[in-house]
Amino acid sequence: MGPLKNWDNKTWLSSQKYIKSFNRFILNQVKLNRNSRILDIGCGRGKILANLSNKLRLLNKPIGLDIENHKDKSKKIIFKKIDALSYVSKTKLTFDLILIKQTIHLLKKKQAIKLLSICKNKLSPNGKIVILSLDPKKNEIPAFQLMNKKLNISLKKDEKLFNLILKNQNKIVIKKFVFHVQILKTKYLQMIKNRYISTLLNLSNNQINNGISEIQKNYGKVLKFKDRLICFVIKNN
Template identity: 30%
Template sequence: MAQKTHDYERESEDFYDHIASRFDHSFDGFLASFFKRFIIKRLKVEKNSSILDVGCANGNLLAMLNRKEKIFGSGLDISSEMIKIAQVKHPNFTFKQGTAQKIPFEDANFDLIICSASFHHFPLPELFLAEAKRLLAPEGKLVIAEIHIPFITKAYNWRLNKFSTEGDVKVYQPKELTRIFNHNGWKITDKKFFLQIQYYELEKNY
């Protein structure tokens, strides 16, 4: 069966613009909250770290991290409506609208980059991984928390391609993600599987 043609970034932008004002009370926001809480529990954050949240939505993850430890937070999201809300809710952080494949921040600017339940929206994940390398300080860390749906991944991805209008590209199996990370110059320093979450901490593999 032929693949359906998608403009994934446009679909993501349109969908999240549409639900931005009610994101915390939407199904997507409900699911995203599980990822955020897992990251808060799992991730060690140094005081005064410079952190970029890619796919930040309304900025709540940065606020949760800041309650755990004082940080300098920045966020990127493809939805301009999400960014408007994030800027109002969290004026102490910096937010920009844009694509994860060409991120509008300066080189070597972050100690930590987080991508929570967003990697599966990226049409060209290798471009995001290259951008993360550019943006991280030499000893910086990349954290990716993604959907984990064992056993039915292939069927789920068929359904996404056929019916999704939310910009979902595909759900990855752990072996796929490991291969992508390794191929693009990253080494896994920590990983954890919990229910429908697969979590990775990565460092640049020089």
């Protein structure tokens, strides 16, 4: 799979409305204040973390990890271009929040389980790991046929990983984050062209172009749907 470069590149996922709504959700799951230490695994451009830092007036710059180094990433975070597992295995820091948003499914099952077990040891006494991923049971992401097929296969795989996580963790709470998206079809088609979601990374240009024509034909001018995430909150023991 190639690198995921356009996930939060001018999509609803980088809109202020989405980020504010998402961070309100996060602050309902974890008690944080200006002294909190936060780690975001797979932080992308770091915009969520930057907004959280402003909102909480964090004294310690939050740390964001990603294997992709975007030129237009936020300057309000300490960014480290590193594989998540390598970083958490080495760091001596502990965190009040370890956020893993829409990233865990990109790791191999074994790696993901190992990452979580190490992350648990890097939590402060009241710290929490918050994992978010596309809801495998209620996905509404607009897709063309081939994209839908690939998405369903990967959602089934994700579900297996979640079951394993649930089996491995005894203090885990399940929540849902739902965001109402309204986006112009032309904008969404651009996102597809940019291969914004990992499902699209391995498709050929031809398959992408056919998919674009399919969406062009089957959807109206404005797309309205719910972006539904499942959320696992893991507490320190």
